[in-house]
Amino acid sequence: MKTIGYIIQKEFRQIFRNKAMLPIIFIMPLFQLIILSNAATFDVKNIKFSYIDHDHSAMSRALIEKFNTSSYFNVITDFPSAALANSAMLSGEVDVILEIPQHFERDLAKDKYAPLGITINAIDGAAAGIENVYISQIIQGFNRNIRPELMQQGQASNLMKSINTIPLFWYNETLNYKTFMVPGILVLLVTMITLFLSGMNIVREKEIGTLEQINVTPIKKSQFIIGKLFPFWVIGLALLSVGLIIAKLIFDVPMLGSLVLMYGYTSVYILVILGIGLFISNFTDTQQQAMFISWFFIVIFILMSGLFTPIESMPKWAQTITDFNPIKYFVQVMRMVMLKGSSLTDIMPQLLKTLAFAVIMNGLAVWSYRKTS
Amino acid sequence: MTNELVIQAENLTKTFGSFTAVDAISFSVRKGEIFGFLGANGAGKTTAMKMLIGISTPSAGKATVAGFDVSSEAEKIKKNIGYMSQKFALYDDLTVKQNITFFGGIYGLSRAQIKLKTAELVEELDLKEVVNQLVGALPLGWKQKISFSVSLLHNPKIVFLDEPTGGVDPITRRQFWEMIYKAANNGTTVFVTTHYMDEAEYCDRVSIMVNGKIEALDSPKNLKTQFGVENMNDVFLKLARG
Ligand SMILES: Nc1ncnc2c1ncn2[C@@H]1O[C@H](COP(=O)(O)OP(=O)(O)OP(=O)(O)O)[C@@H](O)[C@H]1O
Ligand SMILES: [Mg+2]
Numbered sequence: 276m277k278t279i280g281y282i283i284q285k286e287f288r289q290i291f292r293n294k295a296m297l298p299i300i301f302i303m304p305l306f307q308l309i310i311l312s313n314a315a316t317f318d319v320k321n322i323k324f325s326y327i328d329h330d331h332s333a334m335s336r337a338l339i340e341k342f343n344t345s346s347y348f349n350v351i352t353d354f355p356s357a358a359l360a361n362s363a364m365l366s367g368e369v370d371v372i373l374e375i376p377q378h379f380e381r382d383l384a385k386d387k388y389a390p391l392g393i394t395i396n397a398i399d400g401a402a403a404g405i406e407n408v409y410i411s412q413i414i415q416g417f418n419r420n421i422r423p424e425l426m427q428q429g430q431a432s433n434l435m436k437s438i439n440t441i442p443l444f445w446y447n448e449t450l451n452y453k454t455f456m457v458p459g460i461l462v463l464l465v466t467m468i469t470l471f472l473s474g475m476n477i478v479r480e481k482e483i484g485t486l487e488q489i490n491v492t493p494i495k496k497s498q499f500i501i502g503k504l505f506p507f508w509v510i511g512l513a514l515l516s517v518g519l520i521i522a523k524l525i526f527d528v529p530m531l532g533s534l535v536l537m538y539g540y541t542s543v544y545i546l547v548i549l550g551i552g553l554f555i556s557n558f559t560d561t562q563q564q565a566m567f568i569s570w571f572f573i574v575i576f577i578l579m580s581g582l583f584t585p586i587e588s589m590p591k592w593a594q595t596i597t598d599f600n601p602i603k604y605f606v607q608v609m610r611m612v613m614l615k616g617s618s619l620t621d622i623m624p625q626l627l628k629t630l631a632f633a634v635i636m637n638g639l640a641v642w643s644y645r646k647t648s
Numbered sequence: 649m650t651n652e653l654v655i656q657a658e659n660l661t662k663t664f665g666s667f668t669a670v671d672a673i674s675f676s677v678r679k680g681e682i683f684g685f686l687g688a689n690g691a692g693k694t695t696a697m698k699m700l701i702g703i704s705t706p707s708a709g710k711a712t713v714a715g716f717d718v719s720s721e722a723e724k725i726k727k728n729i730g731y732m733s734q735k736f737a738l739y740d741d742l743t744v745k746q747n748i749t750f751f752g753g754i755y756g757l758s759r760a761q762i763k764l765k766t767a768e769l770v771e772e773l774d775l776k777e778v779v780n781q782l783v784g785a786l787p788l789g790w791k792q793k794i795s796f797s798v799s800l801l802h803n804p805k806i807v808f809l810d811e812p813t814g815g816v817d818p819i820t821r822r823q824f825w826e827m828i829y830k831a832a833n834n835g836t837t838v839f840v841t842t843h844y845m846d847e848a849e850y851c852d853r854v855s856i857m858v859n860g861k862i863e864a865l866d867s868p869k870n871l872k873t874q875f876g877v878e879n880m881n882d883v884f885l886k887l888a889r890g
Contacts, residue, residue: 281753285742292741292782484735490703493726494754647722648704 278494282502286476290506300472300510301517304464308521312457322406324348325369327360332380341417342373347409361394370396371406383418457528458609459582461518466576466602469511469545470569473504473552478565481556490646500641504549511545512538522613531616540608540622543629547601550636557643576602601632652679654806654837655700659709662695669695671860672709677839679805682832684848684868685841687857688888693841694734694810696857700839701731701808714805730799734810734841738795740784744775747783748798755802769797789820796827800836807831809840813847825850845881854880856887863887 290296324342328335343350351369354360360372374392383389393410395403480486489499515538522528530537551572559565578584579593580602586594597603604625611617619626655677662670670692677683687693698704700713702722711718714728738747745766752762770779773793778786783794792812799807809828813821825847832838840851848854848868855865864871864887868880875883 278754278756281750284753285739285746285750288746289739289741483740484733484737485739487703487733487735488731488737488751489754491701491726491729491731492751492754493723493756647702 278498279502279505282499283505286503286506290510300468301514304468304514305517305521308457308460308464308518309525311460311463312526320347322348322409323368323370324350324373325352325354325360325363325371326350326373326375327354327357328375329377330375330379334380334383335375338375338414338417339373341413345409345413364394364396367396370402371410373410454526454528454614455610457522457526458613459580459606461515461522462580462602462605462609463577463582464518465511465514465541465545466548466605467573468514469507469548470552470573471566472510473507473549474555474565474569475562476507477503477553477556478559478562482561496641496644496646500553500644504553507549507552508542508545511548512541515541528613530613532612532618536619536622537609537612540612540626540629541605543626543633544601544605544608546633547629547636550633550638550640553640554636554643557640557645576600579603580606582606601629604629653677654679654715655683655711655713655839657696657700657709657711660696660699660706660711661708662692662699662704663707668860670699673857673860673862674709675855675862675865677806677837679837680832680835681852682828682838682840682850684851684854685839685857686843686848686854686884687841689843691857692860693857697808697810697839697841701729702726727802728805730802730804730807732792732795732799732807732809732812734814736788736791736795738783738791738798741782743782744779744786744794747794748801751798752801757802765801769794773797789816789824792816793820793824793827796824800831804836806837806839809838811841811843813842813844821847845879845884848880848884856884858887 290300326339326342328339339350339353342348348371352363354363354372357372357374360369360374363369364372372392372394374394376390376392379389379391391414393407395406395410477486480489519530519534519537523530552569555565555568555572559568579586579589579597579600581597582602586597586603589597608617608622608625611622615621653676655675657676658674659672660670660674661668661672673696685693685697695704699706699718700711702713702718702725705719713725716722716724716728718725739750742750748766748769749762752765757765766779770776773790775794778790783791786794796807796809796812799809813824816824821844828838828840828850840847842848851868853865853867854871855862856871857863864874864883866874868883871883872879875886877883877886
């Protein structure tokens with residue numbers, strides 16, 4: 276225990292000595308948070324909207340007018356036929372086609388129900404999802420009895436699924452994408468900084484030769500590793516704190532759930548990342564190698580985390596891979612706790628999986644750390 | 649010096665793939681002895697030393713250090729030895745004092761002991777001016793002396809020094825050897841590699857390694873007689889030329 280204390284003391288001394296490192300750890304991520312949250316917004320504007328009106332009634336014109344006055348849509352054309360509309364979509368001239376069937380007004384009045392065809396260009400799946408929600412909102416606002424039906428076209432074949440499952444609209448009623456993105460980007464920052472710092476740290480000692488000096492002391496592997504990783508665990512939590520404050524102050528992101536829960540989960544999560552970092556450093560000899568491997572994992576983890584592209588729109592095999600992605604669970608928990616106010620019971624599945632990863636990764640890391648070559 | 653053997657190696661071998669870096673070396677070192685481990689660049693000195701200090705597992709043969717087997721009891725050996733690597737291995741970004749505290753701490757010294765040791769070292773090495781300076785800013789000679797002192801912090805039975813005086817000036821080398829003598833007088837066994845033949849003359853016994861094998865092992869005096877030369881330099885040249 277005392278031995279661990281000496282290592283922790285030394286690590287903190289080195290971290291605080293390094294005047295270039297502190298800003299990198301704390302200031303840079305905050306810039307990233309601010310820039311990325313503003314840039315990586317899914318806010319879709321100026322959607323190129325077209326329609327085919329088979330009804331030509333007062334009702335159908337009123338509906339089209341609704342789209343016309345919405346700031347999100349630019350009504351560009353009306354098409355006489357679906358074929359013409361579809362070819363315009365193929366050439367990229369329109370994003371959305373609304374098809375109003377014949378007797379739309381009559382059916383709505385008589386049956387209290389009328390279908391409506393909507394085709395969305397789904398080349399950009401995320402944008403399509405958002406467009407769908409905008410459209411549904413406008414239609415529901417216009418008349419609750421209309422049932423919009425998504426038409427299938429070209430790449431749109433798996434669109435239905437992805438649209439229905441994009442979760443952001445359920446808990447983020449104002450459709451503020453920053454509110455949605457900030458928690459996710461905070462996850463990235465905590466993950467990247469702790470992974471790079473821990474992955475680089477031990478390799479650095481290998482490079483300068485001090486690791487060998489430590490390996491000839493009678494120190495126990497576990498003491499060394501705990502002492503080494505603890506400071507980065509603290510830094511990870513500090514980073515979370517700074518990020519949460521920024522989220523509140525600058526982006527006004529709500530914190531509906533419990534902070535204790537947030538910190539509790541993050542504590543376990545950082546252990547997973549530190550375990551991965553240590554594991555990487557055990558198998559690399561230079562900081563450069565460690566950096567490349569860390570990047571490799573980070574990029575895969577991020578792209579498959581559901582942060583930028585919905586997991587539900589990935590192919591089945593890719594979805595299976597995401598089950599092993601700790602970032603995915605952290606993104607989910609972060610959004611659930613912050614935006615939904617989820618409780619411990621709600622996040623239990625994620626927590627248990629993260630805990631299992633922590634045990635496995637740190638087990639592997641300790642096992643693969645060798646004092647003797 | 650007693651006849652107690654603190655290092656015993658028997659056909660100790662290390663191979664890297666098909667290359668044999670250390671080729672079945674056998675020797676023993678007595679307690680309190682200053683044992684010089686000579687050899688040209690690449691002869692295998694560092695590799696052999698790493699097996700003795702328990703951070704490299706022998707490919708064949710065996711050795712005991714301080715009574716413990718290098719393959720199976722490496723961690724017990726580590727309690728009993730000090731090591732100064734060929735690569736300078738204190739933390740450049742910590743002060744002298746912080747380095748002493750850290751290494752003292754992980755060798756299990758108490759706070760009080762660390763304080764005492766630090767005060768002793770400051771006195772002995774005249775470190776008053778630099779004790780709160782970063783190690784990285786010190787001249788090499790100072791670094792080496794501090795590094796040696798740090799390797800002795802926990803009063804090890806044996807200290808392994810891998811080219812401790814590489815690149816330092818003659819005055820500092822002389823001071824360094826005074827420190828080595830002092831440690832030996834206190835009963836510490838010193839196992840030292842060097843490329844300076846004048847330093848070889850200071851050793852009680854020396855071994856000379858050529859291409860992974862020990863080609864000669866005796867006191868400097870006997871070696872000179874055996875090879876019929878005036879100084880260790882010539883002994884070394886004769887052996888190395890083959
Ligand atoms: N990990 C390793 N893998 C492969 N070869 C190695 C390894 N370590 C050392 N060698 C080789 O073993 C040989 C002996 O190296 P060693 O460092 O023991 O020599 P040395 O006697 O200490 O030399 P020097 O005086 O230059 O320090 C060299 O040819 C070296 O390239
Ligand atoms: Mg060497």
